[in-house]
Amino acid sequence: MARDAEARRPAEGSAPGEEAIRVLDLYETREKIYTRTLPGFYREVKKYTLLPLMLGYFLSPWLTIDGRQAIWFDLPNRKFHVLWATFWPQDFMLLAWLLIICAFALFTVTVAVGRVWCGFTCPQTVWTLWFLWAERLWEGDRNQRMRLDRAPWSLEKVVRKGGKWTTWLAIAFATGLTFVGYFAPIRQLVPDFFTLDAHPAAYFWIFFFTLMTFMNAGFLREQVCLYMCPYARFQSVMYDPDTLVVTYDFRRGEPRGPRRKGEDPRALGLGDCVDCTLCVQVCPTGIDIRDGLQYECINCGLCIDACNAVMDKMGYPRGLIRYTSERAIREGRTRLLRPRLLGYGVALAAMAGLFLWTLAHRLPLEVDVIRDRTLLYREAPDGAIENIYVLKIANKDRRPHRYRIAVEAPLPLELRGPARVEVAAGEVADFPLRLALAREQLEAPALRFRFRVAAEDAPDLAVSEESRFLGPAPGGGRP
Numbered sequence: 001m002a003r004d005a006e007a008r009r010p011a012e013g014s015a016p017g018e019e020a021i022r023v024l025d026l027y028e029t030r031e032k033i034y035t036r037t038l039p040g041f042y043r044e045v046k047k048y049t050l051l052p053l054m055l056g057y058f059l060s061p062w063l064t065i066d067g068r069q070a071i072w073f074d075l076p077n078r079k080f081h082v083l084w085a086t087f088w089p090q091d092f093m094l095l096a097w098l099l100i101i102c103a104f105a106l107f108t109v110t111v112a113v114g115r116v117w118c119g120f121t122c123p124q125t126v127w128t129l130w131f132l133w134a135e136r137l138w139e140g141d142r143n144q145r146m147r148l149d150r151a152p153w154s155l156e157k158v159v160r161k162g163g164k165w166t167t168w169l170a171i172a173f174a175t176g177l178t179f180v181g182y183f184a185p186i187r188q189l190v191p192d193f194f195t196l197d198a199h200p201a202a203y204f205w206i207f208f209f210t211l212m213t214f215m216n217a218g219f220l221r222e223q224v225c226l227y228m229c230p231y232a233r234f235q236s237v238m239y240d241p242d243t244l245v246v247t248y249d250f251r252r253g254e255p256r257g258p259r260r261k262g263e264d265p266r267a268l269g270l271g272d273c274v275d276c277t278l279c280v281q282v283c284p285t286g287i288d289i290r291d292g293l294q295y296e297c298i299n300c301g302l303c304i305d306a307c308n309a310v311m312d313k314m315g316y317p318r319g320l321i322r323y324t325s326e327r328a329i330r331e332g333r334t335r336l337l338r339p340r341l342l343g344y345g346v347a348l349a350a351m352a353g354l355f356l357w358t359l360a361h362r363l364p365l366e367v368d369v370i371r372d373r374t375l376l377y378r379e380a381p382d383g384a385i386e387n388i389y390v391l392k393i394a395n396k397d398r399r400p401h402r403y404r405i406a407v408e409a410p411l412p413l414e415l416r417g418p419a420r421v422e423v424a425a426g427e428v429a430d431f432p433l434r435l436a437l438a439r440e441q442l443e444a445p446a447l448r449f450r451f452r453v454a455a456e457d458a459p460d461l462a463v464s465e466e467s468r469f470l471g472p473a474p475g476g477g478r479p
């Protein structure tokens with residue numbers, strides 16, 4: 001939102017007292033957020049969600065299965081290896097379904113518990129927290145950081161800022177290198193990078209992602225959530241009155257105001273909020289949750305920790321800020337099971353089930369039949385009518401296979417070409433074939449039939465592909 005920072009100044013050349021020009025600044029100047037770190041339940045939860053995510057990101061490309069990188073998006077060869085499965089461009093429908101399922105999962109979780117994805121698992125949140133840790137390491141807590149930023153440049157400031165930026169850069173570089181390691185074998189990429197033997201494209205992308213991580217987690221931080229992330233805009237649209245979100249209980253908290261410990265707030269005409277602003281100081285997006293539900297809130301729960309600590313100190317019950325719903329604040333209860341949430345849940349379960357079933361029954365074999373387009377048919381020296389095909393066999397399995405090629409047709413089509421072929425693991429091979437039929441057996445100018453390709457060493461691995469056999473019309477005309 002643009003801030004209406006306005007100023008009045010006299011028009012150039014105008015005498016004092018004459019009409020002033022009104023200057024409107026439509027762009028908000030960012031105010032740097034210095035977050036305070038306070039211990040608490042949700043900060044602990046973050047630790048246990050962030051750590052496995054980080055480890056998963058950095059260690060996954062180093063995993064090897066059957067001598068090959070377990071997660072490897074091999075773009076030049078258009079193969080995407082994920083654990084034991086290899087996906088080909090033909091499987092992009094599965095990827096599209098996976099993305100739809102992920103989007104639906106996000107909708108379902110958002111309807112149930114708000115933007116917990118943003119608060120606990122989004123990479124922007126995860127990396128920003130890591131960078132904040134480095135910031136605290138070099139520059140100290142909130143007040144020390146504010147003092148350091150206000151202080152003039154000195155040797156100490158250079159050392160502290162330099163140390164912080166170096167640590168950020170190291171994290172960003174590890175992130176960029178790992179990211180590219182998902183696309184180029186990481187065990188080769190890392191030594192190649194340092195011996196300057198890596199591909200120029202690898203250098204470009206590593207530096208690009210290093211820079212992006214450095215900027216996003218180091219400087220842009222909450223601005224990515226506020227101005228760049230599309231989820232921030234539409235996730236809150238999914239809320240309903242029963243969605244559990246971080247909420248300030250204004251009925252209990254207001255009127256807010258300071259008081260001494262032990263004083264009865266009711267006697268002072270006050271609610272439970274002591275107006276200490278700790279909930280604002282810990283907020284990574286710099287908002288005041290007491291102003292009500294805001295799209296900037298990422299549901300991270302850090303203000304709950306801060307407020308609970310204050311409540312404990314004051315001897316008040318915890319939960320002035322808590323995960324609750326709008327209905328619970330108004331009516332004292334939340335409907336956990338509601339049609340919208342159930343609908344999302346059922347749709348998600350059905351889609352996920354169907355996806356897993358498809359994945360489990362996906363055959364690692366694909367066959368394409370390409371007819372010779374230059375020649376509809378030809379007459380062989382023995383008088384039979386011949387059609388020419390190319391059989392494209394893609395062995396998507398992790399081991400080589402021998403395949404038997406057969407023809408399933410209502411007429412005795414003779415296969416003239418290799419009936420048994422071998423295709424290496426993860427390879428596509430073309431096999432030119434001819435099919436022949438005695439002219440007198442031709443009953444129609446076009447005959448539908450199927451090529452059947454079956455692995456000899458795996459009885460269930462078989463694919464049939466339909467094609468047409470063309471010949472002269474039985475009366476002598478063209479098909």
Ligand code: SF4
Nearest residue numbers: 283297298300301303
């Ligand atoms: S208001 Fe609370 S839950 Fe929302 S972003 Fe700020 S600290 Fe996190």
Ligand code: SF4
Nearest residue numbers: 273274276277279307
């Ligand atoms: S932390 Fe709690 S008591 Fe302090 S200002 Fe925020 S809501 Fe009020």
